[in-house]
Amino acid sequence: MLRMKNTFSHFILIFVLLIASSFAAPEKKVVKLVNKVWKDSNPILKEIETPDSLKTNIGHLSEIIIDENIAGYACYATAFGCKVGGCAAPSNPNIQSYETFDYIVIYDANFKVLKVDIAEYGGQYGYEICRAKWLRQFEGGRTGFKLGSNIDGITGATVSAQFLIDDLNTVGEELKTFLNTAACL
Amino acid sequence: MKRKLFALLGLCILSISHSFGQTYIDSTVNSAMKRVLFANANEFSIGSYGEAHYNQSFHEGEYSNGKVDLHRVIMYMGFKFNDKLQFFSETEFEHVKEVYVEQAFMNYSHNSLLNIKAGIILIPMGYVNEFHEPTLFNGVERPNVEKYVIPSTWSEMGFGFHGLFKRANLKYQLYAVNGFNGYNQTAKIGASGLRGARQKGAEALMRKPSVTGKLTFFGINGLRLGLSGYYGSSESTMFNGLDRSDDVAVRQADSSSIGIAMTAVNLHYTVGNFQFTAIGNYTFLNNTKAYNEFAGSNTGKELYGYYGEVAYRQKLKKGKAYPQIIPFVRYENYDTQFKVEEGVTKNDAYHREELTFGLGYQMTPGTIVKADLQWVKNGVNPRPFNVLNVGFGFWF
Numbered sequence: 001m002l003r004m005k006n007t008f009s010h011f012i013l014i015f016v017l018l019i020a021s022s023f024a025a026p027e028k029k030v031v032k033l034v035n036k037v038w039k040d041s042n043p044i045l046k047e048i049e050t051p052d053s054l055k056t057n058i059g060h061l062s063e064i065i066i067d068e069n070i071a072g073y074a075c076y077a078t079a080f081g082c083k084v085g086g087c088a089a090p091s092n093p094n095i096q097s098y099e100t101f102d103y104i105v106i107y108d109a110n111f112k113v114l115k116v117d118i119a120e121y122g123g124q125y126g127y128e129i130c131r132a133k134w135l136r137q138f139e140g141g142r143t144g145f146k147l148g149s150n151i152d153g154i155t156g157a158t159v160s161a162q163f164l165i166d167d168l169n170t171v172g173e174e175l176k177t178f179l180n181t182a183a184c185l
Numbered sequence: 186m187k188r189k190l191f192a193l194l195g196l197c198i199l200s201i202s203h204s205f206g207q208t209y210i211d212s213t214v215n216s217a218m219k220r221v222l223f224a225n226a227n228e229f230s231i232g233s234y235g236e237a238h239y240n241q242s243f244h245e246g247e248y249s250n251g252k253v254d255l256h257r258v259i260m261y262m263g264f265k266f267n268d269k270l271q272f273f274s275e276t277e278f279e280h281v282k283e284v285y286v287e288q289a290f291m292n293y294s295h296n297s298l299l300n301i302k303a304g305i306i307l308i309p310m311g312y313v314n315e316f317h318e319p320t321l322f323n324g325v326e327r328p329n330v331e332k333y334v335i336p337s338t339w340s341e342m343g344f345g346f347h348g349l350f351k352r353a354n355l356k357y358q359l360y361a362v363n364g365f366n367g368y369n370q371t372a373k374i375g376a377s378g379l380r381g382a383r384q385k386g387a388e389a390l391m392r393k394p395s396v397t398g399k400l401t402f403f404g405i406n407g408l409r410l411g412l413s414g415y416y417g418s419s420e421s422t423m424f425n426g427l428d429r430s431d432d433v434a435v436r437q438a439d440s441s442s443i444g445i446a447m448t449a450v451n452l453h454y455t456v457g458n459f460q461f462t463a464i465g466n467y468t469f470l471n472n473t474k475a476y477n478e479f480a481g482s483n484t485g486k487e488l489y490g491y492y493g494e495v496a497y498r499q500k501l502k503k504g505k506a507y508p509q510i511i512p513f514v515r516y517e518n519y520d521t522q523f524k525v526e527e528g529v530t531k532n533d534a535y536h537r538e539e540l541t542f543g544l545g546y547q548m549t550p551g552t553i554v555k556a557d558l559q560w561v562k563n564g565v566n567p568r569p570f571n572v573l574n575v576g577f578g579f580w581f
Contacts, residue, residue, distance in 0.1 A: 078268075098265075099265075099268075099271070099294070100268050118297070118351065119297075120296045120297050121297045121349060121351075122269070122294025122295070122296065122297065122300050122348075123294070124292070124300075124347065127349055127356055127403065128403045128406075130297070130349060130351045130354070130403075131354055131403060131404060131406070132352075133404075133406070134406065152406065154406060155406065155407045155409070155455045156403070156409060
């Protein structure tokens with residue numbers, strides 16, 4: 001009985017620690033992921049002011065500097081997930097009633113996707129898109145992602161998967177246009 | 186009051202017509218375009234699902250009346266106060282004349298790991314209790330294991346946490362809820378199981394909350410594997426105003442309550458066009474000897490149920506996702522009086538086996554026509570009787 005009580009206490013402690021660790025700010029999550037991609041290169045993140053065209057999607061946008069050169073870009077963005085209450089409405093057109101989720105996408109200097117990670121998924125359905133193996137399919141691509149074509153369909157998360165793909169295609173295109181324009185000025 | 190109801194109905198109709206008046210969300214339209222298309226939409230969400238059934242049983246040497254039933258029509262209503270805080274409700278009209286609030290909860294999403302839910306919530310047990318829209322399960326009627334052993338639709342008042350352990354590909358749910366009402370002047374739990382003792386959060390008795398939870402693994406594409414648990418004691422009106430120092434009365438009240446420990450495993454695997462589903466449930470009840478003696482019941486001390494199903498999804502038009510046909514076969518085995526205490530005669534009529542062959546014709550993601558034939562037998566009369574079921578369902 002005492003042993004069971006100890007196990008339960010350990011379980012509660014681990015759970016509390018996990019919750020405490022989940023309170024990290026978005027910027028910290030981006031830094032953590034960037035450091036994972038460029039392990040031994042001491043990347044430095046320099047925030048870029050998000051252009052108006054991307055403000056609806058992107059919360060934070062940063063240049064990644066390694067040895068004084070731009071090695072890539074990191075975005076912390078928000079996309080739509082399932083409808084409030086579940087992915088129960090394949091035809092519900094009221095997009096504002098959808099749940100949202102946050103993701104991080106890291107590009108190299110040529111806007112090739114190096115990493116995609118789901119930073120926050122608070123929804124009750126469609127969470128299967130958090131699976132790392134499924135997210136790896138975006139790596140190496142730029143835009144033009146299509147569900148069921150170059151990105152595998154995902155059982156139980158068709159709606160959120162589609163929204164993530166839509167967002168990555170949009171963000172990739174608009175970010176490239178914005179940064180190329182900025183470089184010309 | 187009537188005026189208010191008409192006003193609400195009018196508002197619903199307006200919302201629906203407004204929704205249909207807008208452009209259908211095509212999956213090829215990107216998010217930015219959607220934002221523009223629906224820039225003026227508000228955060229109110231509405232939806233519905235429903236099912237109509239025809240059931241005809243055939244018993245050898247007997248006439249049997251068939252039954253047509255608008256089994257259920259459900260209205261969803263939700264409101265997103267902000268990206269973190271939402272309300273969701275599901276109001277059910279069952280058999281035309283009964284009204285239930287099946288779900289009504291507030292949900293606060295802090296982050297992936299920590300979300301808080303409070304209100305009338307679904308007990309996360311098995312599969313159908315959480316996913317019961319007509320296009321999400323095969324067969325006209327819901328599987329009977331998830332009706333008689335897991336008493337779907339099973340929702341109670343409570344609060345708790347849910348979230349994701351992303352690195353482990355696990356979703357967790359953990360809730361404290363009001364328990365079953367085991368005794369209300371008469372026994373509510375019997376040989377047919379716990380179904381009649383659900384309180385559905387309606388002025389529910391609660392002395393001690395029950396605890397329920399579920400872990401779902403989603404680490405392999407196409408696979409969803411869940412492990413659920415429920416632990417608690419049934420409630421009883423005998424405790425109302427009971428004198429704590431009256432040992433005899435307290436013992437008597439204790440006899441009107443039983444302990445419940447339920448566990449279930451659910452597995453769904455989609456590979457190619459095939460879909461495999463398996464559910465297993467085992468339930469232990471304690472204090473049933475005292476309960477049966479006190480309340481004059483014949484409740485078993487252990488219940489079980491399991492089923493396995495194979496379905497095949499076939500698209501009918503090249504290059505189009507719908508329509509689809511879904512033939513399936515399902516075998517169910519359950520006993521709501523599997524083991525009994527001394528003094529109770531086990532009735533094998535509660536041990537049932539069912540074999541169902543059926544076909545679904547799904548025209549769109551939200552519409553389906555179903556037909557199936559069931560062979561049902563029990564331990565007392567091993568000659569099976571047949572049931573023909575035909576129905577349609579919708580969901581939007």
